[in-house]
Amino acid sequence: MKLKKGVNIIDQHDKFGFYCNGKFGGNFVAETARKPIEDLSKLFEKLRKSKKFLKKRDFYFKHYLGGETPFFKLNNLTKYLGGAQIWCKDVSAINGDAHKAYHATVNALICKESGKKFIAGDTGAGMFGKNLALAAKEMKLSAKIFMGTKDISRQAPNVKFMREAGAEVVPVDSGSKTLVDAVSECMRHYVSNCDTTHLAVGSAIGANIFLKICAWSTSQISRELKRQLIREFGEIPKLKLINVIGGGSSALGFWNEFIDYDKKHVELIGVEAKYAAPLATNAKVAILHGAAQYCLVDKEGQIAETHSLSAGLDYPGSSPLHGLLKDTKRARYTLASDKEALNAFKLVSKLENLRPSLEPAHAWSECIRIAPKLNKTDVIVVNNCGKGYKDKKIYIENIGYYPK
Amino acid sequence: MKNSIDNIFKEAKNQNRPALISYTVCGDNNKENSLNILNSISENIDIAEWGIAHNCPTADGKEIQNSSYRALTNGIKLKNIFQMVKKYKKNKFSKPIILMGYYQMIFNYGEVKFIKKCKEVGVDGLIVVDLSYPDNKNFARLCKKNSICFVQLIAPTTSKQRMKEILKVSDSMVYMISMISTTGSALKVTTRKIMENYKIVKKISPYKNVVIGFGITEKTIGKLKSADGLVVGSAICKEITRSLNNRQNPVTNVSRLVKNLKKKTI
Numbered sequence: 001m002k003l004k005k006g007v008n009i010i011d012q013h014d015k016f017g018f019y020c021n022g023k024f025g026g027n028f029v030a031e032t033a034r035k036p037i038e039d040l041s042k043l044f045e046k047l048r049k050s051k052k053f054l055k056k057r058d059f060y061f062k063h064y065l066g067g068e069t070p071f072f073k074l075n076n077l078t079k080y081l082g083g084a085q086i087w088c089k090d091v092s093a094i095n096g097d098a099h100k101a102y103h104a105t106v107n108a109l110i111c112k113e114s115g116k117k118f119i120a121g122d123t124g125a126g127m128f129g130k131n132l133a134l135a136a137k138e139m140k141l142s143a144k145i146f147m148g149t150k151d152i153s154r155q156a157p158n159v160k161f162m163r164e165a166g167a168e169v170v171p172v173d174s175g176s177k178t179l180v181d182a183v184s185e186c187m188r189h190y191v192s193n194c195d196t197t198h199l200a201v202g203s204a205i206g207a208n209i210f211l212k213i214c215a216w217s218t219s220q221i222s223r224e225l226k227r228q229l230i231r232e233f234g235e236i237p238k239l240k241l242i243n244v245i246g247g248g249s250s251a252l253g254f255w256n257e258f259i260d261y262d263k264k265h266v267e268l269i270g271v272e273a274k275y276a277a278p279l280a281t282n283a284k285v286a287i288l289h290g291a292a293q294y295c296l297v298d299k300e301g302q303i304a305e306t307h308s309l310s311a312g313l314d315y316p317g318s319s320p321l322h323g324l325l326k327d328t329k330r331a332r333y334t335l336a337s338d339k340e341a342l343n344a345f346k347l348v349s350k351l352e353n354l355r356p357s358l359e360p361a362h363a364w365s366e367c368i369r370i371a372p373k374l375n376k377t378d379v380i381v382v383n384n385c386g387k388g389y390k391d392k393k394i395y396i397e398n399i400g401y402y403p404k
Numbered sequence: 405m406k407n408s409i410d411n412i413f414k415e416a417k418n419q420n421r422p423a424l425i426s427y428t429v430c431g432d433n434n435k436e437n438s439l440n441i442l443n444s445i446s447e448n449i450d451i452a453e454w455g456i457a458h459n460c461p462t463a464d465g466k467e468i469q470n471s472s473y474r475a476l477t478n479g480i481k482l483k484n485i486f487q488m489v490k491k492y493k494k495n496k497f498s499k500p501i502i503l504m505g506y507y508q509m510i511f512n513y514g515e516v517k518f519i520k521k522c523k524e525v526g527v528d529g530l531i532v533v534d535l536s537y538p539d540n541k542n543f544a545r546l547c548k549k550n551s552i553c554f555v556q557l558i559a560p561t562t563s564k565q566r567m568k569e570i571l572k573v574s575d576s577m578v579y580m581i582s583m584i585s586t587t588g589s590a591l592k593v594t595t596r597k598i599m600e601n602y603k604i605v606k607k608i609s610p611y612k613n614v615v616i617g618f619g620i621t622e623k624t625i626g627k628l629k630s631a632d633g634l635v636v637g638s639a640i641c642k643e644i645t646r647s648l649n650n651r652q653n654p655v656t657n658v659s660r661l662v663k664n665l666k667k668k669t670i
């Protein structure tokens with residue numbers, strides 16, 4: 001299997017929505033949802049070619065989400081680690097505090113275009129939920145956010161945002177009470193209400209159209225980064241792009257524009273949570289939430305329980321697009337433990353004026369691991385994709401403090 | 405006898421009533437009881453659907469989720485399900501059995517191996533909730549090759565064009581979903597509306613056996629009895645839950661419920 005050059009990775013599927021010769025993706029959904037999904041696919045293909053819609057998207061990205069997020073060198077961390085140059089693409093500076101703002105906003109825009117007045121989404125860390133709630137408010141849509149009860153309690157600050165924005169937070173108390181159950185419940189809600197409700201899936205997962213909308217939206221990150229790199233270096237230098245992976249929406253957005261580069265030129269490194277790492281641990285392919293993907297399962301094929309201190313990473317599956325990037329060896333996947341992520345937070349927040357949430361702390365951990373072994377001409381860019389305020393309590397419980 | 409499912413529909417038609425189809429989750433509330441339930445209702449049903457429990461059921465409502473959860477908690481495995489089907493089919497009074505589940509369970513076991521095993525133990529039909537047309541073409545072909553009835557689904561959202569395509573390739577039995585819903589919520593459309601949809605399907609394919617399911621209870625079953633077949637699932641699962649909560653025997657309670665359902669179809 002080879003990646004096609006010059007074709008956006010999200011479009012490298014066959015007519016049934018499968019990537020990699022049928023190995024990943026597809027549309028494993030109930031008959032009831034087929035027609036709404038088909039309608040949504042047609043609408044999306046039309047909108048992404050529409051100048052008017054693109055203008056609207058860019059307007060919202062600029063004026064509602066605050067425009068280009070910063071890109072800067074971390075001098076202290078670079079000096080401390082004594083190897084590669086370390087740069088930060090600080091996506092957490094966006095209005096909305098995480099990359100989830102992009103696909104939440106685009107989904108609300110699409111919902112508006114479809115004429116539907118209700119929007120439903122899942123959330124783990126609460127970042128997608130919060131952004132969807134805010135976008136729904138902005139666009140006068142009624143939002144339902146599905147969230148596991150374990151996550152409602154560990155990510156309470158974001159739940160408050162959602163409720164204040166007027167969204168209904170639907171607690172999901174089944175199974176492990178985390179993201180996997182929230183996505184299932186949200187999809188069930190969609191099956192029952194697909195005639196009136198737009199489904200906004202929180203990561204680059206789900207049936208074909210949902211992962212496409214998500215990765216298309218977050219790819220704004222790499223469009224900006226490319227410009228910023230050329231501004232700083234006059235060219236695309238030898239790069240390592242490090243990104244955390246839960247479902248994989250942030251990484252796909254961070255990498256999208258760089259996939260055609262040779263991996264010796266631009267290396268893509270994904271970091272999963274240690275006990276929720278289907279890509280880094282050679283998990284089996286399984287069907288979860290409408291698509292075939294690398295996924296943690298037990299011997300019987302039941303979806304396995306995961307563990308991560310980070311609610312956004314506590315998910316057994318992975319985007320079908322990451323399956324494709326793994327099988328074609330375009331990206332490399334590794335993992336970080338809770339402890340390593342916490343240590344990374346400690347170091348980064350001590351040396352730099354950054355407060356990453358637990359999710360990007362996993363990416364920082366890999367950066368800290370490899371930077372000392374590299375040299376000055378190597379450029380590492382870490383996607384600092386989420387703000388730490390939501391994890392303040394967890395940080396205090398685990399390391400004893402949360403820096404000012 | 406091509407496939408005993410066909411004969412069952414003929415017989416019900418001769419008696420001027422719809423075929424009554426039960427849905428329970430295999431292993432609910434435990435292996436022994438679920439087999440006892442099936443044995444005890446067999447005289448009043450025409451076809452038995454047995455659910456394969458999965459822990460990420462994206463198209464099931466609360467009642468069937470509860471049943472699946474109980475079955476999984478009590479350790480149900482595919483291996484057990486096959487053994488139990490085999491045991492059930494040994495009974496003289498047994499009815500055709502259709503296994504219903506999510507594609508992940510089949511995919512994980514291996515499609516070909518799964519269908520072979522179904523044939524070996526006597527499974528008559530299969531419903532795969534999340535393997536819809538046209539993605540199910542290959543699987544449907546495999547079923548046909550092994551004389552297993554692959555039951556396609558049609559929903560209220562299915563366009564007429566798509567309906568025609570599905571009916572053209574479908575086996576003799578087709579499942580019509582009554583409303584836009586997961587399994588197991590109250591009927592949110594009128595029975596008249598459901599029968600209108602039913603007639604559209606029958607007009608396209610007069611000779612296919614079209615069964616209606618989702619949300620059918622003792623209250624509504626009578627009004628739908630002109631259909632070829634009616635599936636009752638969540639109402640039965642709910643009765644199991646109710647029995648367990650009241651420390652009553654689910655076998656006798658479900659048996660009584662099914663007897664009443666049958667009465668209302670005559």
Ligand SMILES: Cc1ncc(COP(=O)(O)O)c(C=O)c1O
Nearest residue numbers: 203246247248249250312359386
């Ligand atoms: C800041 C942040 N990063 C990463 C993730 C993981 O999701 P994904 O891999 O889809 O970006 C989340 C999920 O909530 C998140 O909030």
